[in-house]
Amino acid sequence: MKKRSRLITVLLVLTMLLSLAACGGNTNSGSDTTNAGDSGADTTTTDGAKTTDTTTGEPQYGGSITAYYQEFANNFGPEVGDNRSYAFWFESLWAIDWGLNDSETFAFDTEYIAAEYMAGQIADTWEYDADAGTLTVALLEDVTFQDKEPYNGRGLVAEDVKWSYDRLLGIGSGWDTPVSAETDWPSVLYMIESVEIDGDYTVIFNLKADYNTETAINDLIIANVNIAGSEWDALTDEQQSDWKYAAGTGPYILDDYILDNSMHFVKNENYYDYDERYPENKLPYIDEITLQVVTESANRLTQFISGELDWLAWQSVLSASEMEQLRNSMSADAFTEYNYYSAASGIAMKQTLEPLQDINVRKALQMAINSEEIHREYMGLDTDMVFMGMFDVSTSYSAVDEWSDELYDSYAVYDPEGAKTLLEEAGYPDGFTLEVVIFGGLDADLYALAQTYLAEIGVTMNITIASSPPEMNQMGMDPDDPHAMFNNGGKFSLTRALLSYAIGATENSILHDDTKFDEMLTAMNTASTMEERIELGKEADLYFAEQHWILSLGAVESSTDFISSRIQGFNGERTVKNWNMRTVMARVWVNE
Amino acid sequence: MKDLFKKKPMGALGLILLALFVLVAIFADVLAPYPMVNGNMTVDVIHKLEPGSAEHLLGTDSLGRDVLSYLIYGARTSVILGICCTILSTLISIVIGVTSASIGGKFDLILQRFVDGWQCIPGMLILIILMNIMGNGLVQLILAMAIPAGIGGSRMIRSSAISVKDAGYVKMSGILAGNVWWKMLKHIIPNIMPVILMGLAGSLGGVIMMEASMNFLGYGVDPGTPSWGYMITNQGRSNMYVAPWLALYPGILISIMVFASAMFGDAVRDLMDPRLKGGIGSYNSKKIAKIAARMGKKQTV
Numbered sequence: 001m002k003k004r005s006r007l008i009t010v011l012l013v014l015t016m017l018l019s020l021a022a023c024g025g026n027t028n029s030g031s032d033t034t035n036a037g038d039s040g041a042d043t044t045t046t047d048g049a050k051t052t053d054t055t056t057g058e059p060q061y062g063g064s065i066t067a068y069y070q071e072f073a074n075n076f077g078p079e080v081g082d083n084r085s086y087a088f089w090f091e092s093l094w095a096i097d098w099g100l101n102d103s104e105t106f107a108f109d110t111e112y113i114a115a116e117y118m119a120g121q122i123a124d125t126w127e128y129d130a131d132a133g134t135l136t137v138a139l140l141e142d143v144t145f146q147d148k149e150p151y152n153g154r155g156l157v158a159e160d161v162k163w164s165y166d167r168l169l170g171i172g173s174g175w176d177t178p179v180s181a182e183t184d185w186p187s188v189l190y191m192i193e194s195v196e197i198d199g200d201y202t203v204i205f206n207l208k209a210d211y212n213t214e215t216a217i218n219d220l221i222i223a224n225v226n227i228a229g230s231e232w233d234a235l236t237d238e239q240q241s242d243w244k245y246a247a248g249t250g251p252y253i254l255d256d257y258i259l260d261n262s263m264h265f266v267k268n269e270n271y272y273d274y275d276e277r278y279p280e281n282k283l284p285y286i287d288e289i290t291l292q293v294v295t296e297s298a299n300r301l302t303q304f305i306s307g308e309l310d311w312l313a314w315q316s317v318l319s320a321s322e323m324e325q326l327r328n329s330m331s332a333d334a335f336t337e338y339n340y341y342s343a344a345s346g347i348a349m350k351q352t353l354e355p356l357q358d359i360n361v362r363k364a365l366q367m368a369i370n371s372e373e374i375h376r377e378y379m380g381l382d383t384d385m386v387f388m389g390m391f392d393v394s395t396s397y398s399a400v401d402e403w404s405d406e407l408y409d410s411y412a413v414y415d416p417e418g419a420k421t422l423l424e425e426a427g428y429p430d431g432f433t434l435e436v437v438i439f440g441g442l443d444a445d446l447y448a449l450a451q452t453y454l455a456e457i458g459v460t461m462n463i464t465i466a467s468s469p470p471e472m473n474q475m476g477m478d479p480d481d482p483h484a485m486f487n488n489g490g491k492f493s494l495t496r497a498l499l500s501y502a503i504g505a506t507e508n509s510i511l512h513d514d515t516k517f518d519e520m521l522t523a524m525n526t527a528s529t530m531e532e533r534i535e536l537g538k539e540a541d542l543y544f545a546e547q548h549w550i551l552s553l554g555a556v557e558s559s560t561d562f563i564s565s566r567i568q569g570f571n572g573e574r575t576v577k578n579w580n581m582r583t584v585m586a587r588v589w590v591n592e
Numbered sequence: 593m594k595d596l597f598k599k600k601p602m603g604a605l606g607l608i609l610l611a612l613f614v615l616v617a618i619f620a621d622v623l624a625p626y627p628m629v630n631g632n633m634t635v636d637v638i639h640k641l642e643p644g645s646a647e648h649l650l651g652t653d654s655l656g657r658d659v660l661s662y663l664i665y666g667a668r669t670s671v672i673l674g675i676c677c678t679i680l681s682t683l684i685s686i687v688i689g690v691t692s693a694s695i696g697g698k699f700d701l702i703l704q705r706f707v708d709g710w711q712c713i714p715g716m717l718i719l720i721i722l723m724n725i726m727g728n729g730l731v732q733l734i735l736a737m738a739i740p741a742g743i744g745g746s747r748m749i750r751s752s753a754i755s756v757k758d759a760g761y762v763k764m765s766g767i768l769a770g771n772v773w774w775k776m777l778k779h780i781i782p783n784i785m786p787v788i789l790m791g792l793a794g795s796l797g798g799v800i801m802m803e804a805s806m807n808f809l810g811y812g813v814d815p816g817t818p819s820w821g822y823m824i825t826n827q828g829r830s831n832m833y834v835a836p837w838l839a840l841y842p843g844i845l846i847s848i849m850v851f852a853s854a855m856f857g858d859a860v861r862d863l864m865d866p867r868l869k870g871g872i873g874s875y876n877s878k879k880i881a882k883i884a885a886r887m888g889k890k891q892t893v
Contacts, residue, residue, distance in 0.1 A: 296829070297830060298829035298830045298832070301830070301833075319654075319830060321640070321641065321654050321830060321831055321834070322830055322831075324834065325831065325832075325833040325834050328833065328834065329833050373637055373638075374637075377637035377638050377640070378637045378640070378655075444815040444826060445654050445655055445815070445826070445827075445830075447815060448655060448815040448816045449635060449637070449655055451632060451815075451816040452630075452632040452633070452634075452635050452655075452816070455629075455630040455631060455632045456630060458630075460631070461816075462814055463814050463815050463816065464727060464728050464729075464814075465728060465815070467724065467811075
């Protein structure tokens with residue numbers, strides 16, 4: 001027995017040693033970000049990002065896909081708006097014009113939206129009357145609700161649209177106050193005075209006198225209001241919390257829901273819409289869609305490689321090294337990747353924390369971050385370093401082209417000695433401790449890297465990993481909590497900027513009290529023309545960057561979505577926190 | 593100690609290995625090829641995810657940190673965690689078990705019902721709840737692991753304490769006007785020390801494993817603090833296709849530490865359990881054969 005056990009032990013050790021010897025030698029560190037261009041699809045470049053149209057062959061009906069999703073809000077009400085893009089059962093009056101299949105016209109690498117890129121969804125035609133201060137919308141007459149409670153397949157009418165808007169603003173249909181504080185609809189729909197109907201298929205939006213402007217119309221059209229019916233109000237609280245009552249006019253019906261795990265959708269056989277590219281084809285193509293929550297990036301990587309996940313999107317789904325591993329592990333024609341700019345990860349310089357109130361301290365922290373090393377070595381990017389202010393560089397509001405050399409250098413140049421001098425002048429010769437909270441989906445290694453940079457100038461950064469974004473937000477947005485939180489700037493719309501950076505805003509993690517900046521945002525919001533708004537936006541964007549309210553960890557990143565080559569008909573349009581996920585999903589097909 | 597080395601060589605090996613880990617933890621700054629600077633590991637992003645080489649014997653991780661140095665400093669976290677957690681949980685077990693046994697009566701009844709209720713809840717669930725309340729960090733991890741382990745381990749201590757409490761010499765100590773606390777400290781605890789030591793030695797491995805599990809679930813130390821568990825769950829999993837050594841090396845070390853702890857714990861149990869002393873179970877097969885041969889000769893005579 002002893003001899004046998006010795007022999008087994010020796011064999012086990014030998015096996016382990018052989019495995020160790022087989023390890024390594026296959027790394028590909030520091031490689032450039034590449035695009036899988038061998039799928040036979042066309043590739044175009046727009047502002048440094050790449051898009052690929054995967055339309056190869058004719059659309060096919062049937063099949064199923066599984067897409068990664070970050071988290072569900074467990075809320076099925078129509079008031080849950082633009083940041084709940086999993087609600088495939090809803091639709092809005094307008095959606096992004098899928099017919100704009102041209103990256104020169106519409107920058108598909110961005111979620112920046114303007115009304116000129118929108119097409120009617122439930123809305124058939126619309127007319128703005130500046131004299132009367134109204135927007136009159138004629139609805140499609142063949143739209144029906146899903147054959148599911150509480151609507152049971154009835155036709156949609158103008159009363160439903162009125163109810164949907166009234167409820168959000170508390171201006172009628174039995175609602176005196178807005179239905180929800182969770183999503184700040186009065187800020188988004190600030191321009192609406194009242195909503196009237198004229199017959200079964202005409203809706204009239206009466207604008208407030210101060211907002212009878214072109215910019216207000218733009219904002220009204222791009223607001224992603226889910227349209228539902230008053231039957232929803234008749235449901236009990238328990239029914240409203242039950243996925244079995246989640247219904248709308250959308251292309252997919254919610255068929256199953258496992259709390260914080262997955263959503264399963266089946267095709268709405270009575271859906272009314274047709275494919276703009278193939279006008280004879282009724283939508284949607286795919287039979288079933290599963291949205292799967294996968295909290296660990298390592299699991300996302302493995303599941304995509306093994307084919308369990310077909311769709312990896314929604315921003316920073318994989319770390320830089322994981323993306324490399326994916327490219328090395330799969331054949332180039334097994335997937336298509338869509339690269340686009342996204343704001344670098346960063347830390348909100350919470351203004352309720354004393355050291356961060358001094359701009360010299362904020363500048364010092366930025367100087368201590370080796371942005372070049374992060375950009376080139378850690379991320380493996382060879383593009384020019386670009387930094388974002390409040391707005392994404394792809395928007396018209398971004399003032400990044402107007403940055404002075406001094407401002408640019410304050411973000412780009414790595415100068416720990418200079419940083420120490422600034423800290424000393426600010427009264428922190430021995431540094432200080434900075435508590436930071438991030439959530440598990442972020443790249444913890446990047447923050448660990450930042451930790452080492454800041455340690456060089458005497459700033460001790462302690463990182464707490466929250467179990468979820470809401471937990472992180474709770475800590476980071478609490479003025480009494482000592483944690484600064486993740487923030488990455490680069491907003492795509494005025495609405496998002498207002499929600500994130502206005503004083504008292506629901507998503508403000510910087511917690512500043514800068515009234516001058518707040519006035520800039522208000523001026524932007526009340527601008528009467530888009531040209532004026534763009535000019536004011538650039539001013540605000542520049543000011544924001546100058547304040548160093550976000551500690552940027554590296555330059556603008558090349559974020560990447562990975563889509564399995566099984567999926568066809570996708571034109572590279574961004575779906576991250578997008579308002580058009582349901583539009584996209586209705587128009588792609590599976591090529592088995 | 594002499595018995596340990598003479599009669600339980602595997603246990604002795606376990607002790608030596610544990611001592612080695614402790615020494616590595618203490619002298620990490622001296623032993624690590626790339627010592628910490630300003631409390632952080634030296635990063636070299638240019639050389640990230642490289643396999644073993646002359647400069648980096650065990651390769652580098654995704655931030656270019658030397659894996660060997662990381663593992664050496666990681667021993668510090670594991671040792672601190674293991675020792676502190678084990679000692680704290682043992683203390684909690686002693687306090688609950690011995691007081692419950694010594695005081696007895698309604699106090700014992702109520703306290704044991706609390707322990708019963710606690711043991712009905714899955715251990716991992718308790719850990720997660722505690723970590724959510726206390727937040728992440730080494731101290732929080734120690735407390736979160738020690739408290740449930742201590743409460744659960746109090747049962748064994750209590751049983752041993754009861755058996756000692758009923759011994760005649762303990763009862764007689766009452767004549768000397770010894771109150772219950774005096775009895776606990778002077779008689780009960782010293783006499784159940786073998787049981788305490790057995791528990792102490794045997795639980796270290798479990799603590800190390802638990803730390804790795806907690807890191808896997810996202811509860812654990814700061815990402816900048818070297819930790820074997822964190823290396824497996826963060827670096828190892830994310831880079832398993834290109835740098836599998838990042839999971840393999842810390843995994844091997846954890847296995848060795850658990851093995852050493854288990855061997856040492858078994859040895860302590862065997863040596864200190866009076867039921868195993870002198871009886872046939874304390875002998876190995878050679879000795880048994882000798883005794884049998886001697887007995888056979890006597891019979892023939």
